[in-house]
Amino acid sequence: MAFSLPDEVLEHVFSFIQSDKDRNAVSMVCKPWYEIERWCRRKIFIGNCYAVSPRIVIRRFPEVRSIELKGKPHFADFNLVPDGWGGYVLPWIAEMAGAYPWLEEIRLKRMVVTDECLELIAKSFKNFKVLVLFSCEGFSTDGLAAIAASCTNLRELDLRESDVDDLGGHWLSHFPETYTSLVSLNISCLGSDEVSLSALERLVGRCTNLRTLRLNRAVPLDKIANILGRAPQLVDFGTGTYGADLQLEVFSNLAGAFSSCKELRSLSGFWDVVPAYLPAIYPAFSRLTSLNLSYATIQSPDLIKLLRHCPSLQRLLVLDYIEDSGLEALASSCKDLEELRVFPSDPFGVEPNVSLTEQGLVSVCLACPKLQSVLYFCRRMSNMALVTIAQNRPNLTRFRLCIIEPRTADYLTLEPLDVGFGAIVEHCKDLRRLSLSGLLTDRVFEYIGRYAKKLEMLSVAFAGESDLGLHHVLSGCESLRKLEIRDCPFGDKALLANAAKLETMRSLWMSSCSVSFGACKLLGQKMPRLNVEVIDESGPPDSRPDSCPVDKLYIYRSVAGPRFDMPPFVCTMDEDSALPVS
Amino acid sequence: MEGRLVLLGGGSSGVSTTESAVLSKVEVVSEACSYPAESELELGLGLSLGGGGGSTGNTKAANSSWGECGRILTAKDFPSVVSHRTNNGGSSSVAVSGTKRAAETESVSHDSGSPTGVSQVVGWPPIRAYRMNSLVNQAKAQRGDELESGIGEKDKPKDALKKKLDYNGKQTSSATVNEKAYLGFVKVNMDGIPIGRKVDLNAHSSYEGLAQALEDMFLRSANSAEKEPLTMASKLLDGSSEFVLTYEDKEGDWMLVGDVPWRMFVGSVRRLRIMRTSEANGLAPRFNESNDRQRSKPI
Numbered sequence: 001m002a003f004s005l006p007d008e009v010l011e012h013v014f015s016f017i018q019s020d021k022d023r024n025a026v027s028m029v030c031k032p033w034y035e036i037e038r039w040c041r042r043k044i045f046i047g048n049c050y051a052v053s054p055r056i057v058i059r060r061f062p063e064v065r066s067i068e069l070k071g072k073p074h075f076a077d078f079n080l081v082p083d084g085w086g087g088y089v090l091p092w093i094a095e096m097a098g099a100y101p102w103l104e105e106i107r108l109k110r111m112v113v114t115d116e117c118l119e120l121i122a123k124s125f126k127n128f129k130v131l132v133l134f135s136c137e138g139f140s141t142d143g144l145a146a147i148a149a150s151c152t153n154l155r156e157l158d159l160r161e162s163d164v165d166d167l168g169g170h171w172l173s174h175f176p177e178t179y180t181s182l183v184s185l186n187i188s189c190l191g192s193d194e195v196s197l198s199a200l201e202r203l204v205g206r207c208t209n210l211r212t213l214r215l216n217r218a219v220p221l222d223k224i225a226n227i228l229g230r231a232p233q234l235v236d237f238g239t240g241t242y243g244a245d246l247q248l249e250v251f252s253n254l255a256g257a258f259s260s261c262k263e264l265r266s267l268s269g270f271w272d273v274v275p276a277y278l279p280a281i282y283p284a285f286s287r288l289t290s291l292n293l294s295y296a297t298i299q300s301p302d303l304i305k306l307l308r309h310c311p312s313l314q315r316l317l318v319l320d321y322i323e324d325s326g327l328e329a330l331a332s333s334c335k336d337l338e339e340l341r342v343f344p345s346d347p348f349g350v351e352p353n354v355s356l357t358e359q360g361l362v363s364v365c366l367a368c369p370k371l372q373s374v375l376y377f378c379r380r381m382s383n384m385a386l387v388t389i390a391q392n393r394p395n396l397t398r399f400r401l402c403i404i405e406p407r408t409a410d411y412l413t414l415e416p417l418d419v420g421f422g423a424i425v426e427h428c429k430d431l432r433r434l435s436l437s438g439l440l441t442d443r444v445f446e447y448i449g450r451y452a453k454k455l456e457m458l459s460v461a462f463a464g465e466s467d468l469g470l471h472h473v474l475s476g477c478e479s480l481r482k483l484e485i486r487d488c489p490f491g492d493k494a495l496l497a498n499a500a501k502l503e504t505m506r507s508l509w510m511s512s513c514s515v516s517f518g519a520c521k522l523l524g525q526k527m528p529r530l531n532v533e534v535i536d537e538s539g540p541p542d543s544r545p546d547s548c549p550v551d552k553l554y555i556y557r558s559v560a561g562p563r564f565d566m567p568p569f570v571c572t573m574d575e576d577s578a579l580p581v582s
Numbered sequence: 583m584e585g586r587l588v589l590l591g592g593g594s595s596g597v598s599t600t601e602s603a604v605l606s607k608v609e610v611v612s613e614a615c616s617y618p619a620e621s622e623l624e625l626g627l628g629l630s631l632g633g634g635g636g637s638t639g640n641t642k643a644a645n646s647s648w649g650e651c652g653r654i655l656t657a658k659d660f661p662s663v664v665s666h667r668t669n670n671g672g673s674s675s676v677a678v679s680g681t682k683r684a685a686e687t688e689s690v691s692h693d694s695g696s697p698t699g700v701s702q703v704v705g706w707p708p709i710r711a712y713r714m715n716s717l718v719n720q721a722k723a724q725r726g727d728e729l730e731s732g733i734g735e736k737d738k739p740k741d742a743l744k745k746k747l748d749y750n751g752k753q754t755s756s757a758t759v760n761e762k763a764y765l766g767f768v769k770v771n772m773d774g775i776p777i778g779r780k781v782d783l784n785a786h787s788s789y790e791g792l793a794q795a796l797e798d799m800f801l802r803s804a805n806s807a808e809k810e811p812l813t814m815a816s817k818l819l820d821g822s823s824e825f826v827l828t829y830e831d832k833e834g835d836w837m838l839v840g841d842v843p844w845r846m847f848v849g850s851v852r853r854l855r856i857m858r859t860s861e862a863n864g865l866a867p868r869f870n871e872s873n874d875r876q877r878s879k880p881i
Contacts (some may be wrong), residue, residue, distance in 0.1 A: 005754065077708070077710045078705030078706070078710070079704060079705050079711060080705045083778060083779050083780060086779075161710065162713045189712065205776070207778070218720075272720055294713070297720060344707065345717070347709055347714075387834070402708060403705055406703070461706065461708075486705070537799075
């Protein structure tokens with residue numbers, strides 16, 4: 001006779017298990033555990049909103065309090081996904097409004113959110129606490145006003161990098177005077193010049209638990225001291241405009257405000273920087289662990305001075321104005337550095353406008369033992385540099401290199417960069433994310449397939465020579481979840497030969513490659529649990545011969561079947577007939 | 583009859599002397615009128631069946647397969663019509679946004695051996711639109727003074743822009759409020775097409791480039807919306823065979839695109855609309871005059 005614990009005990013034990021993977025494992029032990037687990041699962045993460053339907057989720061997990069959904073493919077960030085593609089959250093909100101009246105948290109990424117959605121959230125969830133809209137679009141500040149007015153328990157409102165129709169700052173006044181529970185507010189993406197400063201100041205003043213405050217560009221420099229003065233407990237602060245005519249009084253107020261924020265660990269914002277104002281923050285710099293200067297047009301000498309004050313820095317985002325010299329200074333000052341992102345100040349320029357090369361990256365990688373995550377835009381690279389990086393930093397988990405000109409060879413040897421990237425995947429055994437660039441043959445994919453066993457996400461552009469390249473990746477990378485490819489000569493053979501692999505991944509994106517309509521139809525017919533979506537803005541695919549290459553292809557696994565909210569330029573290759581479903 | 587996008591006036595801004603010579607190869611109708619610096623520019627939608635140009639690598643394979651499917655002429659087929667950012671005269675890197683197969687432009691330039699720098703390929707380098715807009719906004723803010731005084735000046739070379747960024751430290755933020763509100767991507771709607779698009783105005787340096795990009799975006803999408811093959815395109819646009827490009831400026835007024843210098847336009851535009859000619863009456867007195875001229879032209 002089986003010895004079993006009472007349900008309440010099991011439930012209590014399960015409450016200590018937070019990760020989705022572990023929860024899924026628990027639910028597969030036996031039927032009783034499946035039942036108990038599904039009733040007490042509170043948090044759901046859905047990496048592709050079309051992989052499952054709201055109904056299926058609600059049926060299995062009736063007591064969810066927190067949901068995270070992702071919509072459009074990653075390449076939508078770079079305008080490769082046409083408007084109207086999809087990613088609408090309204091059907092989800094509508095169903096959850098009825099099923100989860102106690103829902104507290106909604107986190108969305110790359111989804112289309114309308115004011116109607118926001119109003120529905122505001123009126124349906126009485127204990128709503130967290131709204132994070134990461135890189136979303138489709139809503140305006142009117143929708144935010146509805147949230148502000150109704151969600152009296154709101155803790156977090158984070159609109160990071162969303163495209164909001166900003167109709168002015170009056171929405172902030174919709175937070176009632178009695179409302180004091182705000183912990184985190186990120187409105188840095190709001191584009192209007194109007195901001196209701198008095199409403200903002202009052203809000204900040206009465207929310208004594210406020211820890212994160214990221215302002216938008218409309219907030220002028222001379223107001224920052226006042227705002228910080230009301231929130232000395234802030235841990236994460238994003239300035240608005242950080243420039244103005246230099247005035248002593250403004251400067252000293254700022255300096256005073258920053259030095260009384262003893263808990264400050266993260267800074268961002270810094271639009272329109274006037275470097276003369278930077279020293280006002282020096283006292284706070286010594287405690288900083290995260291610094292986002294990627295919108296700040298500060299030159300290398302000022303950056304070097306600044307970085308000397310930041311010994312505790314773990315995370316730095318910066319423009320390539322930092323140059324190799326600045327990166328060397330970073331390497332010597334910031335030994336705790338874990339993450340570095342260097343963005344281009346002039347991405348479309350013909351000639352380099354700054355003296356930033358592969359040397360800067362190498363010096364940081366050599367000197368910062370904890371460095372794990374790199375995003376680096378530059379104009380030249382060598383195999384030697386990549387090998388040096390790989391050998392010295394085997395603890396890298398994320399390595400994204402963008403050599404700005406496609407198909408750029410090793411500048412020293414004029415060879416492809418296969419060997420360099422090969423070294424990266426060979427030495428960095430825990431590498432989870434990799435973005436390639438430069439001149440690359442099928443060889444690099446052979447290395448990736450052979451060594452990159454923990455790789456989960458791979459981004460490829462203008463690389464490879466034949467289907468063999470794609471085949472190496474699909475057949476070799478055991479942990480691969482997301483693969484996105486553009487402008488590579490990969491065609492039908494590798495895709496069809498590895499069709500089964502696609503069901504083990506979240507998604508595959510291929511654009512401007514050589515996959516034919518015929519292959520897509522075949523794949524769609526043979527693999528019922530994959531949605532094979534063809535995006536073609538020049539006309540419906542059923543008028544095309546099978547040999548015609550597809551413009552953009554998005555394949556993802558789904559238990560919900562083909563979706564029905566597609567625009568005319570998206571078609572699902574279905575098993576039902578030779579004709580696609582659109 | 584083919585779909586056309588008509589620009590009125592201002593078409594010559596940013597076009598250098600060598601370019602205007604080439605322009606004559608394109609359909610250009612300029613007529614004497616009372617506005618000295620004006621010419622009408624019609625960019626037609628040309629369909630050329632039978633394969634693409636000579637490019638190597640993946641794009642060549644793609645091109646030959648496309649042979650049966652038709653190809654839209656891009657501005658690449660009209661060399662130097664669009665102001666390009668490169669310093670040498672090699673194959674032009676065309677500033678296009680939302681144009682497919684732009685990669686072929688890029689590989690062509692590689693073949694020729696001339697280093698043309700980064701081509702304006704869609705989505706490359708991979709920088710989020712959010713970040714691009716922010717950088718551009720700051721550049722505009724710094725150029726605010728320049729804009730006010732520079733009415734009618736030609737497009738500056740990219741270097742000038744870079745210099746402004748480099749010496750930011752010496753600038754005060756006396757930026758006009760207007761500059762900050764401007765975003766690189768503006769919404770574009772076309773009459774009759776429910777789904778709007780966005781176009782990156784910063785990817786273009788002239789009206790020609792913008793018009794080309796919009797034609798590519800919309801006059802092909804129009805076909806798919808009607809679910810007819812590409813070759814029937816001309817019929818679909820038969821009834822109202824001409825569209826006009828208009829924009830809403832910061833004051834909320836709707837204006838015809840092309841009246842003001844490019845820079846001024848870019849600084850004041852809020853969104854775009856490709857309007858049916860029939861609906862555009864009354865936008866500006868000058869328009870009616872132009873309309874008459876077009877109708878009397880042989881097509």
